[in-house]
Amino acid sequence: MAAKWKVRGPRDAVRLGGLPFAAAALTGTVALYIALVAFGNITDFGTNQEFVRHVLAMDTTFRDDDLMWRAVTDRTLQDIAYLAIIVWETLAAVVLVAATVLWVRGLTSRGTGFRRARRLSTLGLVMVLLLFGAGFIAIGGEWFAMWQSQKWNGLQAAGRNFLLAGFVLVLIHLPSPQWHSPEG
Numbered sequence: 756m757a758a759k760w761k762v763r764g765p766r767d768a769v770r771l772g773g774l775p776f777a778a779a780a781l782t783g784t785v786a787l788y789i790a791l792v793a794f795g796n797i798t799d800f801g802t803n804q805e806f807v808r809h810v811l812a813m814d815t816t817f818r819d820d821d822l823m824w825r826a827v828t829d830r831t832l833q834d835i836a837y838l839a840i841i842v843w844e845t846l847a848a849v850v851l852v853a854a855t856v857l858w859v860r861g862l863t864s865r866g867t868g869f870r871r872a873r874r875l876s877t878l879g880l881v882m883v884l885l886l887f888g889a890g891f892i893a894i895g896g897e898w899f900a901m902w903q904s905q906k907w908n909g910l911q912a913a914g915r916n917f918l919l920a921g922f923v924l925v926l927i928h929l930p931s932p933q934w935h936s937p938e939g
Contacts (some may be wrong), residue, residue, distance in 0.1 A: 774931045775869055779858030781923045782876045787853030788919075789883055793844035796837075807837040809907040810895050816903035825898060843886055850879035869934050875926050885918040887913040 796803050809815055811833045813826040827833060857872035893914035895901045901908050 756848055774926070774929065774933045775858065776861060778872070778876065778923075779862060780867075781873075781926060782851060782879075785880065785883060785920055785923055786855050788916075789844055789851060790848035793841060793848050796841045796844065802890075804834065804837050806907055806909065807840065808833045809904070810899050810901050810909075811836060811901055815905065815907050816900045821855060821898055825900075827899075838889065840886070843882065847879050847882035847886065850875060850882060854879055856892040873927050873934070874893060877924065880920045880924040880927075884917060884924070887916040887920070892917065899911075917922045 808830065813823060816822070827836070842926040854872055857868060857875055861868040861872050885930035891901075891909055896910050896913070902910055
């Protein structure tokens with residue numbers, strides 16, 4: 756298998772520098788990132804558990820009476836939400852790692868097999884977009900008014916994660932003859 760990575764000529768060098776290679780590298784980057792996020796939340800459970808609890812409780816917001824009815828103060832419900840986030844992160848990581856493996860297989864088989872890699876990458880990246888876009892930006896940021904908190908505001912990080920996943924998703928869906936070429 757190592758011989759397949761050997762650059763035998765200009766076409767192989769272009770293939771390794773082409774769009775499928777970029778898609779593989781960036782999908783792998785997001786896979787690594789979300790896997791580390793999930794791992795951190797599992798091994799250092801309490802740190803982000805407090806984050807989720809404060810966001811849902813809305814206890815560091817402006818405490819506007821018109822909004823506070825949204826607050827979730829039950830610790831069991833807060834912990835269920837946090838566990839759901841960790842499970843979602845873990846599933847997204849597994850999907851993106853599998854997609855990265857498919858990208859690498861496609862690259863080592865001279866450009867065949869990108870269709871499955873693109874589909875699985877799309878699934879994993881959309882999972883990341885939903886987590887950070889719908890979960891953190893929309894629900895946490897707006898519904899639970901996280902933007903009002905000086906201490907428990909994760910909107911900047913969520914925005915970065917959303918943009919990274921969105922950029923990779925757009926990249927893997929750019930039209931290119933490389934997706935179908937045996938020289939990939």
